[in-house]
Amino acid sequence: MAPILDIQNLYKSYGSTEILKDINVSIEPGDFLVLVGPSGCGKSTLLNCIAGLEPISGGTLMIGGQDMNDVSPKDRDIAMVFQSYALYPTMSVAKNITFGMKVRGVDQATQDKKLAEVAQQLQIEPLLKRRPGQLSGGQRQRVAMGRALVRDPKLFLFDEPLSNLDAKLRVEMRTEIKALHQNLGASMVYVTHDQIEAMTLATKIVVMKGGVIQQIGTPAEIYNQPANLFVADFMGSPAMNLIPAKTRTDAAGTQLEIDRPGGAPIVLTDTRARDLPADVILGLRPEDIAEPGYRSGETVQQADCKVEIVEPAGADTYVVTTLGGKLVTARLHSDTQAAPGVNHTFAFDLGKVSYFVPETGERIA
Amino acid sequence: MTDVPYSPARQSSAGKVALRWGLYLILGIFAVYYLMPLFVMITTSLKSLEEIRTGDLVSLPREVTFDAWAKAWSGACTGIQCEGVRPYFWNSVLIAVPGVLISTLLGAVNGYVVAQWRFKGANVIFALMLFGCFIPFQVVLLPMARMLGLLGMAGTIPGLIFVHVIYGIGFTTLFFRNYYVTIPVELVKAAKVDGASFLRIFWSIFLPLSIPIIVVSVIWQFTQIWNDFLFGVSFSSAGTQPVTVALNNIVNSTTGVKEYNVDMAAAIIAALPTLLVYVVAGKYFIRGLTAGSVKG
Ligand SMILES: Nc1ncnc2c1ncn2[C@@H]1O[C@H](COP(=O)(O)OP(=O)(O)OP(=O)(O)O)[C@@H](O)[C@H]1O
Ligand SMILES: [Mg+2]
Numbered sequence: 001m002a003p004i005l006d007i008q009n010l011y012k013s014y015g016s017t018e019i020l021k022d023i024n025v026s027i028e029p030g031d032f033l034v035l036v037g038p039s040g041c042g043k044s045t046l047l048n049c050i051a052g053l054e055p056i057s058g059g060t061l062m063i064g065g066q067d068m069n070d071v072s073p074k075d076r077d078i079a080m081v082f083q084s085y086a087l088y089p090t091m092s093v094a095k096n097i098t099f100g101m102k103v104r105g106v107d108q109a110t111q112d113k114k115l116a117e118v119a120q121q122l123q124i125e126p127l128l129k130r131r132p133g134q135l136s137g138g139q140r141q142r143v144a145m146g147r148a149l150v151r152d153p154k155l156f157l158f159d160e161p162l163s164n165l166d167a168k169l170r171v172e173m174r175t176e177i178k179a180l181h182q183n184l185g186a187s188m189v190y191v192t193h194d195q196i197e198a199m200t201l202a203t204k205i206v207v208m209k210g211g212v213i214q215q216i217g218t219p220a221e222i223y224n225q226p227a228n229l230f231v232a233d234f235m236g237s238p239a240m241n242l243i244p245a246k247t248r249t250d251a252a253g254t255q256l257e258i259d260r261p262g263g264a265p266i267v268l269t270d271t272r273a274r275d276l277p278a279d280v281i282l283g284l285r286p287e288d289i290a291e292p293g294y295r296s297g298e299t300v301q302q303a304d305c306k307v308e309i310v311e312p313a314g315a316d317t318y319v320v321t322t323l324g325g326k327l328v329t330a331r332l333h334s335d336t337q338a339a340p341g342v343n344h345t346f347a348f349d350l351g352k353v354s355y356f357v358p359e360t361g362e363r364i365a
Numbered sequence: 366m367t368d369v370p371y372s373p374a375r376q377s378s379a380g381k382v383a384l385r386w387g388l389y390l391i392l393g394i395f396a397v398y399y400l401m402p403l404f405v406m407i408t409t410s411l412k413s414l415e416e417i418r419t420g421d422l423v424s425l426p427r428e429v430t431f432d433a434w435a436k437a438w439s440g441a442c443t444g445i446q447c448e449g450v451r452p453y454f455w456n457s458v459l460i461a462v463p464g465v466l467i468s469t470l471l472g473a474v475n476g477y478v479v480a481q482w483r484f485k486g487a488n489v490i491f492a493l494m495l496f497g498c499f500i501p502f503q504v505v506l507l508p509m510a511r512m513l514g515l516l517g518m519a520g521t522i523p524g525l526i527f528v529h530v531i532y533g534i535g536f537t538t539l540f541f542r543n544y545y546v547t548i549p550v551e552l553v554k555a556a557k558v559d560g561a562s563f564l565r566i567f568w569s570i571f572l573p574l575s576i577p578i579i580v581v582s583v584i585w586q587f588t589q590i591w592n593d594f595l596f597g598v599s600f601s602s603a604g605t606q607p608v609t610v611a612l613n614n615i616v617n618s619t620t621g622v623k624e625y626n627v628d629m630a631a632a633i634i635a636a637l638p639t640l641l642v643y644v645v646a647g648k649y650f651i652r653g654l655t656a657g658s659v660k661g
Contacts, residue, residue: 053554074560086551090573099569100559147559 002065004029004155004187005050011058012042012049012211019045020211023059027189027204032181034198035191036234037208043191044083046208047157050189051080064154076155079148083159083191085140087132087147094119094128097146114150121176122146123169137164145173149180156188162197174200195237199223207231223285224352229361232283232354238331241284243324244358247276256282258324266303266323270350276364283354286318289330292347299351307338319344410434410629417625433626437634441627443614450631452604453611457591459522460607461638464529465586471530472537472582473575477567479538480545481553491542497535502595505532513600520602528600529590536589537582544578545571580649588639608635 003026012020019042027033035043048054049061052073061068063076079100087096097118098111106114119125122142132140141164148156161177162170178201181188192198198205199219207214207222207230215227226232232240248255253271260266292302308327309320312334319330319338330346338344355364405422410433412426420427439449478484479491509528510519518524548571556566597607606614612635616628 048554051554051558053557073554073557078558080555080558082551082555084549084551086549086555088552088556088570090570099556099561103560103565147555 003027003062004031004064005033005189006062006065007050007059008061009059010046010049010056010061012045012054013057018057018211020049023213025206025213025216027187029187030181030185030203031187032201032203033187033189034202034205035189035208036193036195036198036205037214038234039193041208042211043208044159045211047080047159047189047191050155051078051157052076077153078155078157079151079153080157081144081148081159081161083163085132085144087140087143089132092129092131093124093135093143093146096132096143097150100147100151118146118149121149122173138166138169141165142173152184154187156186156190158188158190160191160193163193170194170197177201195235198235205235207234209234224354225363226283226354227363229281229283229356232356236285238286238318238329240354241282241286241289241323241326241328242356243282243284243326243328245280245282245324247278247280249274249276256280258282260305261322262306266305268301268303268348268350270353271298276355277357279358280364281356281358282324283356284328284348284350285352286329286331288349288352289328290347290349291332291336292345294333295347295349297349297351299349301348301350302345303348304343304345307340307342307344310336310338310340321346406629406633410437410626410633412626414622414624414626433624434630434634436624437615437627437631441615441624441631442618443611444618450608450611450615450634453606453608454634456522456601456605457608457638460525460529460597461587461590464526464533464590465583467526468530468533468537468586469579469582471534472539473541473572473579474567475534475538476541476543476545477571479542481548481550481571482563491538494535494538497532498539502532506595506599509596510600520600520605522605525596525600525605525607528596529586529593532596533586533589536585540578540582540585541575544575548574577649580646584642584646587642591639611635 006026007023010020010023011018023046025033035046037043045054049056050063052068052071056069063071063078068076088099091099094115098115101111101114115128119128122145124139124142124146127135127139127143132143135143141161145158145161148158158177162173165173174197177188177190180186181201190197190201192201202219204216205219205222206216209230215222215231217225217227222231222235226235226240229242232242243258246257248257253269254274254276256268256270257265258268305321305323305328307319307321309318311318311320315334316331317334317336317338319332319336321328321330321344332338336344356362357364401423408424408426409417409422411429411431412420413428413430413432416427437449439451440447441449443450443453475494479487509531513519513524513528516524516527518527552570553566556570561569591607592609593607594609594613597610598613601607601610612631615631
């Protein structure tokens with residue numbers, strides 16, 4: 001089956017500024033593609049290009065196997081939630097939601113039925129008669145969602161649709177969207193700044209920076225095998241620890257020598273890694289630095305480090321130490337004995353370690 | 366420092382009151398000064414000719430009479446005809462109403478296109494229209510006369526409507542454009558995704574938002590068109606003159622004695638509609654001129 005969305009070598013410039021550079025993405029029917037990246041990297045611009053609201057400057061964009069170059073937004077069979085909501089200010093919430101159906105000549109009975117469904121789903125029934133100006137940010141955002149959900153398009157485009165909701169509602173809505181995706185098998189492109197949203201919703205994540213795609217992969221791939229230092233640092237919260245290290249290869253494997261303030265460097269041995277350059281950057285997730293009692297196996301190495309900061313965060317406690325001149329965060333259980341200023345023994349699990357070339361930031365396979 | 370002989374707060378508040386009253390006084394003087402001519406006009410129009418000749422300019426009428434008003438409306442002579450301002454008043458209505466409506470509607474559509482459908486050259490077109498606002502009336506007289514002649518509309522009411530619409534479009538476009546640029550472009554984008562057409566978006570989304578600026582445009586255009594004299598005198602013929610031209614003819618007709626009371630009444634009648642528009646819609650006028658963006 002043809003991909004729902006197939007973007008090849010897409011370029012987009014405003015005047016002489018290139019905003020998107022050589023974008024290549026395709027999604028299969030039922031895919032849930034999440035776009036992440038720092039503010040201003042071109043996520044909304046890409047959605048606008050997909051929707052046909054901005055002309056592309058180069059490359060091809062196909063939806064449902066059909067070239068979209070000369071197809072207007074209304075004929076692309078998409079629904080979109082805008083980052084700024086873009087609700088029609090003079091229409092009631094109900095009219096906002098049904099406007100698209102009305103324009104497309106859907107009969108009144110169907111309109112009413114769909115409206116009722118969506119209103120119930122989004123918990124906005126009491127608001128239907130109000131104008132957008134009389135709603136809170138979170139309520140507006142839900143209405144904006146509603147406007148997309150009443151449609152039954154080939155492709156949903158969501159631009160940070162949950163950013164303004166409170167934590168509880170956000171989790172509920174996330175589940176709703178996930179359910180929607182699974183039940184309808186709808187295909188989605190979804191922009192978010194929320195790491196958890198990205199991880200839980202996506203079947204495929206695209207990480208962008210400065211208009212260039214850094215990596216495309218499943219959430220697990222992005223999380224465990226980041227393609228470069230940017231992705232490693234950007235995805236995951238707290239971020240992956242990126243520690244400069246010197247390498248030495250001998251019969252036992254690769255020795256990783258890491259500077260430690262006020263003491264001899266610690267040396268970890270990776271029994272699997274081979275052929276590393278003399279200097280590397282070691283990427284280790286906070287959860288891969290644990291207490292000795294909780295982690296064991298042949299990939300686990302222990303070392304003492306001086307604790308600098310202890311941050312309890314409910315179930316976990318984040319403990320910060322300095323290694324290789326960088327602050328390094330470990331995710332320990334909340335019952336940890338670690339205390340600031342005191343040495344503590346950590347277990348470094350090199351099972352999921354990533355290595356990067358310091359100069360280029362690229363991952364070493 | 367412990368002993369405070371007087372309260373500075375009290376003193377300054379007394380000063381504030383004095384300042385306020387001083388301000389009111391000055392404003393009052395200006396208002397009186399400004400309203401003086403209107404007062405003279407009204408009182409004079411209610412006096413008989415006899416009383417005007419013998420009495421004081423600023424005194425109240427001893428005997429109120431509406432004869433002058435009746436004559437101004439339907440009996441005063443404009444040259445050889447003596448039908449008062451009535452037929453010309455209706456001419457003005459026939460010119461102003463369509464003129465205002467058409468120029469406002471065109472301004473709205475133009476503003477919508479220039480502000481929200483930024484096609485190539487939109488800015489140039491807008492700049493040219495803006496430039497049109499600054500062209501003095503006198504400059505367009507001859508070319509316009511030639512054009513009306515070519516179109517076969519010289520000396521007709523549709524011709525005058527046409528002239529006013531053309532001249533007004535620059536202003537109305539400016540009003541609507543400046544109003545519509547404050548509306549986020551995402552609104553159009555959302556409507557496009559919803560499947561709405563160019564006109565549908567204008568009709569269902571932009572027009573309902575535009576009440577304040579429509580009021581501004583209507584007041585502005587109505588005042589311009591109703592009060593216009595130059596176009597009226599240049600492009601009309603015997604039966605199609607607007608009320609401003611008729612007023613001039615009444616005041617300047619030299620037959621018999623000068624009837625100041627009739628002149629005044631005619632002038633007030635001619636000015637009444639614009640006054641009325643301001644009173645009815647003035648509130649919206651201020652609001653529309655200062656209206657910020659419409660967030661939603
Ligand atoms: N109409 C425009 N004209 C010129 N530049 C634009 C225009 N729209 C966006 N840009 C620029 O394009 C870049 C990408 O913008 P975009 O809105 O796509 O970012 P984003 O990734 O969605 O950011 P955020 O996460 O803050 O929403 C920005 O640098 C922005 O300044
Ligand atoms: Mg954005």
